[in-house]
Amino acid sequence: MVKVTVLGAAGGIGQPLSLLLRLNKNITELSLFDIVNANGVATDLSHIPTEQIIHGFVPKSRKDVSQLRAALQGADIVVIPAGVPRKPGMTRNDLFKINASIVRGLVHQAGVVCPDAFICVISNPVNSTVPIAVEELKSLGVYNPAKVFGVTTLDNLRLEEFLSTAIKGATGKIVDSADLRGDVISIGGHSGTTIVPILNAWARNLSSEKYDALLHRVQYGGDEVVKAKQGRGSATLSMATAGYRFVSSLSAALREGKTVQEVAFVNFAQLPGSVPDSVKAHVEYLSLPFSLNAQGVQFVRFPTISANEEKLLAVAVGQLRQEIARGVNFVNKPKL
Ligand SMILES: NC(=O)c1ccc[n+]([C@@H]2O[C@H](COP(=O)([O-])OP(=O)(O)OC[C@H]3O[C@@H](n4cnc5c(N)ncnc54)[C@H](O)[C@@H]3O)[C@@H](O)[C@H]2O)c1
């Protein structure tokens, strides 16, 4: 049995993500929570014939946590796309003021109700909201580094798709983006220069101009969507696809007992792995590839990277340090 709870299920990401999760046979129960309309979304999805149990939960008042707790009861996986998205001209860090408290409040209840669950944070700024989740779980004494993730899968989807397109443009070769999965990966964080695409031998297909264009597109793919949506939000459908890819991997690990390979933003400091001391000296969090089973992350693998990618990572780490510290301080600031 695998129960998934989506917090923010009625939103632009929440709805298509919930639809995809509704169709996944490894997920036996789907619980949808939002401050608005989660019952409507759950009722709509409940008409799709599957064996899955589905329920929607909406708070009865501003202070009511009973519905959130009911939604979280028995959850194996908690996915959090709750919060505000960007508008043109904003950075992800501009969302901190609102989303930090939302994520902290939701993770607090998850830590109380389902402390063993996998926690998957989608809400931005991921580089700060994940440290917030971690510090909140630490304060409750239920933190398990093997089970808390920032969902950076969209950076990998973008890299696979944009690289496949760039190779076709540069060489005429057709490379199915599915064949790039796992071979090219975005590491680092989830914003601008903190995103570091690792291309392996595929880099040889691109001139330096084409490489620079690809790098910019992967690092600023989010801005491309925000601009195109003209004030009506940020990536939702591609993000739902990305979130689904990540959650379906976790579900397969839980239901089928598989060991899966995934990439996400993790606190690697206490996890077994091959992260070099030169990186560990600066940050405790990075998006990195890892193997995962039903107990969580088993081994974090630091990929082989080129000299140029090393330089990009140094820039990423400098920026990440500040964004991680902002999240940590938000939870640990002294109470006045
Ligand atoms: N990690 C990524 O790669 C990635 C990609 C795209 C978007 N995002 C982020 O995901 C978040 C959501 O984006 P969206 O487009 O779905 O926004 P949206 O506004 O369409 O949906 C957000 C939903 O969250 C709900 N919500 C707000 N406060 C809540 C609370 N306390 N409890 C439960 N639900 C609450 C809202 O009612 C709304 O339905 C944004 O922060 C966005 O920046 C992250």
Ligand SMILES: O=C(O)C[C@H](O)C(=O)O
């Ligand atoms: O760009 C955003 O604000 C949303 C998301 O983080 C993305 O990468 O598309």
